Amino acid sequence: MGDVVLQTATVNWLKALYGHELYITFVTSDEFKSLVENHPGIDQVISFNRRGGERWGDFILKIKGLHQARPIDLILDLHGTLRSLKLRLHFWSIPCLSIDKRRLERFLITKVKGKWLKTFIASKIIGYENQVERIINDFQALFNDHRALRRTIDKVNGPHQEITTLSKNDKDKQAHSYIVLAPSASFEAKRWPVERFVDLAEKVLSNHHIEIVVLAGPGDDFCKAFDKIQSPLLRNLQGKTSLKESMDILSHASFCIGNDSGMNHISEAYGVPCLTLFGPTDPCFGFAPHGTSSGYISKEIWCKPCSTTGSKKCFRDRPYCMNEISVEEVYKKFLELRDH
Ligand code: SF4
Known part of the structure; x- marks a missing residue:
């Protein structure tokens, strides 16, 4: 769940970069659909109802149908798992970028002992940037546009200029203190x-x-x-x-x-x-x-x-x-x- 929320930063960044001409389809599991279905930057959500018994083949056919109706230009694999790899292999002819989740570095830090070595790996190899900034920094290097993080912050910022990635339900404007x-x-x-x-x-x-x-x-x-x-x-x-x-x-x-x-x-x-x-x-x-x-x-x-x-x-x-x-x-x- 947390991963899906964090990935919405990429959506905001892409919309900040390319504007609303860009059509974004977000693919996720059915149980997490509600996290993103009203996101203003996401044009369409396709979900895989694994728990409800949906077959993988039917899910792939659903995406193939979409691709035929509106050709997909780029796949961004924000999950970096075996399942997302499997999905990408079905669409091998479409260009794809995959997120680096620093899995190897994280694994390494769980194996080393000693404060100095851990601090060295954490600060010099992994870095302390938040995942939201990390995703955007990684992609903006690939897209070669270094204004994007600033523009993303300008576009969707919280009360203290931090990056926010979800929009509140505007119908409820009441202030709460709980x-x-x-x-x-x-x-x-x-x-x-x-x-x-x-x-x-x-x-x-x-x-x-x-x-x-x-x-x-x-x-x-x-x-x-x-x-x-x-x-x-x-x-x-x-x-x-x-x-x-x-x-x-x-x-x-x-x-x-x-x-x-x-x-x-x-x-x-x-x-x-x-x-x-x-x-x-x-x-x-x-x-x-x-x-x-x-x-x-x-x-x-x-x-x-x-x-x-x-x-x-x-x-x-x-x-x-x-x-x-x-x-x-x-x-x-x-x-x-x-x-x-
Ligand atoms: S105490 Fe140590 S071994 Fe136990 S859960 Fe915490 S970090 Fe892991």
Whole structure:
């Protein structure tokens, strides 16, 4: 989910570069369609309904039909996976550019030990640029147009001149002051313990009159831990909202606190500041927030990062990378960023 949101930066950049004469078809999985279907820079969304049993052959035929009706000039592979490679092979005669997701460099950094070597690889080989800037920088080098990033920022900027890539639902202009807590993540190791999110919510509620909304998916039952808070200012919407509804809620929030996950990327894409808590992954992978009022907490621990995506189970007796992030520290960082 986070990847799809981040890729919308490319759409904005291409439209900034070529204007609305350029026709963009965005291809994605059906479950992520709602992330991009109302994006002003995307002319058409084609989705593959893998979970609904759509056959790969039928999906390819759908795209072939499109190509016949309106010839495709260029394929940009923004996913860089085996599936996207398979898709590209079906259309081998169409020119294609593929994104470099720094997979090898990320893998390397999970294998080296020692702070100096890790810092060297992170700063000299991978770099600390955010994925949004990285994608645009890579493509603008290929397209040989170095005005593009500036133009993208000018075209779609957030309240503090950061790049935003999604547009709010204009129908709802009401100002909201709630904050969002997003305790979920694609992999368990990437989750800050839910009990700490609960303690954080209690701390915020006891010190401020701020409404808190908890957002998480239908399978994230661990969010029941919030039920112990009996306050009208807390709304636990875990499993109660569609992706589209969660996006709307996030877009009108004043702040979002979550893990290195899609919810924080969506929040940033709307220009809503966020605080990202990194566990087994590292900010140098490119997924740290880039907004001027956003920030992150990531502990210096010898075993971290232990995988490129956070998918591996912790091999130590407990997940120190997350456990060492205290409620007090998150609360203080939140206040610091909020008052920025
Ligand atoms: S404590 Fe170390 S090994 Fe365990 S999940 Fe965190 S980074 Fe990985």
